[in-house]
Amino acid sequence: xxxxxxxxxxxxxxxxxxxxxxxxxxxxxxxxxxxxxxxxxxxxxxxxxxxxxxxxxxxxxxxxxxxxxxxxxxxxxxxxxxxxxxxxxxxxxxxxxxxxxxxxxxxxxxxxxxxxxxxxxxxxxxxxxxxxxxxxxxxxxxxxxxxxxxxxxxxxxxxxxxxxxxxxxxxxxxxxxxxxxxx
Amino acid sequence: xxxxxxxxxxxxxxxxxxxxxxxxxxxxxxxxxxxxxxxxxxxxxxxxxxxxxxxxxxxxxxxxxxxxxxxxxxxxxxxxxxxxxxxxxxxxxxxxxxxxxxxxxxxxxxxxxxxxxxxxxxxxxxxxxxxxxxxxxxxxxxxxxxxxxxxxxxxxxxxxxxxxxxxxxxxxxxxxxxxxxxxxxxxxxxxxxxxxxxxxxxxxxxxxxxxxxxxxxxxxxxxxxxxxxxxxxxxxxxxxxxxxxxxxxxxxxxxxxxxxxxxxxxxxxxxxxxxxxxxxxxxxxxxxxxxxxxxxx
Numbered sequence: 001x002x003x004x005x006x007x008x009x010x011x012x013x014x015x016x017x018x019x020x021x022x023x024x025x026x027x028x029x030x031x032x033x034x035x036x037x038x039x040x041x042x043x044x045x046x047x048x049x050x051x052x053x054x055x056x057x058x059x060x061x062x063x064x065x066x067x068x069x070x071x072x073x074x075x076x077x078x079x080x081x082x083x084x085x086x087x088x089x090x091x092x093x094x095x096x097x098x099x100x101x102x103x104x105x106x107x108x109x110x111x112x113x114x115x116x117x118x119x120x121x122x123x124x125x126x127x128x129x130x131x132x133x134x135x136x137x138x139x140x141x142x143x144x145x146x147x148x149x150x151x152x153x154x155x156x157x158x159x160x161x162x163x164x165x166x167x168x169x170x171x172x173x174x175x176x177x178x179x180x181x182x183x
Numbered sequence: 184x185x186x187x188x189x190x191x192x193x194x195x196x197x198x199x200x201x202x203x204x205x206x207x208x209x210x211x212x213x214x215x216x217x218x219x220x221x222x223x224x225x226x227x228x229x230x231x232x233x234x235x236x237x238x239x240x241x242x243x244x245x246x247x248x249x250x251x252x253x254x255x256x257x258x259x260x261x262x263x264x265x266x267x268x269x270x271x272x273x274x275x276x277x278x279x280x281x282x283x284x285x286x287x288x289x290x291x292x293x294x295x296x297x298x299x300x301x302x303x304x305x306x307x308x309x310x311x312x313x314x315x316x317x318x319x320x321x322x323x324x325x326x327x328x329x330x331x332x333x334x335x336x337x338x339x340x341x342x343x344x345x346x347x348x349x350x351x352x353x354x355x356x357x358x359x360x361x362x363x364x365x366x367x368x369x370x371x372x373x374x375x376x377x378x379x380x381x382x383x384x385x386x387x388x389x390x391x392x393x394x395x396x397x398x399x400x401x402x403x404x405x406x407x408x409x410x411x412x413x414x415x416x417x418x419x420x421x422x423x424x425x426x427x428x429x430x431x432x433x434x435x436x437x438x439x440x441x442x443x444x445x446x447x448x449x450x451x452x453x454x455x456x457x458x459x460x461x462x463x464x465x466x467x468x469x470x471x472x473x474x475x476x477x478x479x480x
Contacts, residue, residue, distance in 0.1 A: 029253070099343075116344045138249035144405050163253075165342045169344050
């Protein structure tokens with residue numbers, strides 16, 4: 001069995017410039033954040049998903065950082081899509097950055113990618129997702145049951161059916177393994 | 184009695200509790216049955232076969248359906264806060280629950296008010312909430328994998344998703360991460376760190392390392408970490424000292440993995456079905472076998 005393990009850093013080209021005044025959009029649930037992120041990215045907005053500042057942390061949450069100048073436009077877009085935030089506040093302290101490192105392991109016939117605490121393993125020949133492991137939020141067993149056994153191009157993506165930070169981490173691993181298996 | 188708390192991936196599954204049993208790959212309790220797959224059902228199934236092997240009382244399960252909305256978890260947190268005093272477990276293991284700090288605190292307060300404090304074990308989402316609420320030291324055992332250990336070691340991270348990059352999830356750094364987690368008060372009194380090497384830790388000191396047999400495919404199989412937590416929970420409830428139970432569980436899980444001869448596509452139930460043979464090999468010789476595979480630091 002061959003073995004290779006290494007880390008790769010992931011940085012979005014669309015990260016917000018550091019000298020732009022930012023605000024954060026706060027939602028009730030992580031699934032609303034995932035929906036809002038999708039709407040705003042499809043709308044071409046320069047936003048990024050980050051960890052909330054300590055004063056609004058509840059344990060399993062994300063916020064969306066956006067350029068403050070675009071607040072009105074962004075709120076209008078979200079309202080039209082039916083995913084308005086519960087609050088909008090200026091960024092007053094450094095936000096937590098989501099994990100951006102991947103661990104890759106090649107088992108020979110199978111490839112595994114880990115992002116944070118989530119792992120996805122694919123049969124390299126058939127592209128069938130054979131296992132999902134790691135994580136601690138309650139949608140992980142659900143995601144595993146919905147995705148395992150399916151070709152990765154036909155399986156639902158974690159962002160479409162997941163609701164937590166573990167689902168978001170799995171989405172990153174899923175995107176990375178799709179990229180690697182398409183090369 | 185060992186009590187295990189967790190969730191199942193079915194949003195309509197009501198709060199259910201009862202004594203657990205296993206019928207092939209179906210976990211049965213109360214009037215319900217669920218198939219054994221990764222997650223809390225794997226932990227429970229491993230605990231059931233371990234208790235059966237030891238001849239002790241079957242574990243007791245508390246489950247609610249949750250697919251990530253958090254509703255089932257909140258209902259279960261609320262139920263436990265109001266009712267845990269009616270059960271008085273000697274060992275209490277928390278698993279896949281939505282990590283919600285204020286609900287964690289309510290449940291912990293209710294548990295601490297019990298007449299006899301149970302041995303407290305946490306893994307998965309509930310362990311995240313325990314760390315985030317600053318209560319890690321109230322627990323007797325955490326069972327993190329390497330990614331979760333990095334999260335425990337990062338004092339500013341509220342979830343593994345935010346573990347900072349300089350705290351790399353590097354297997355070789357596990358001893359440093361363990362020290363860092365204890366230095367910041369974010370580890371339980373004991374840790375069983377699951378990885379290529381399994382580390383048994385007591386108050387910051389690595390007391391044993393279990394590295395063999397090494398079955399590489401296990402890392403990819405969902406639920407193989409959950410089974411270790413199930414085995415160690417049942418052993419502790421049966422009276423084994425925490426450190427010894429952790430070493431036995433780590434070794435038994437590896438042996439079961441070896442017996443199942445898995446590929447990365449193997450299901451966790453195939454591993455669970457080999458746990459009795461693995462425990463028989465270890466415990467059948469009065470526990471002496473474990474000394475051959477642990478290296479004391």
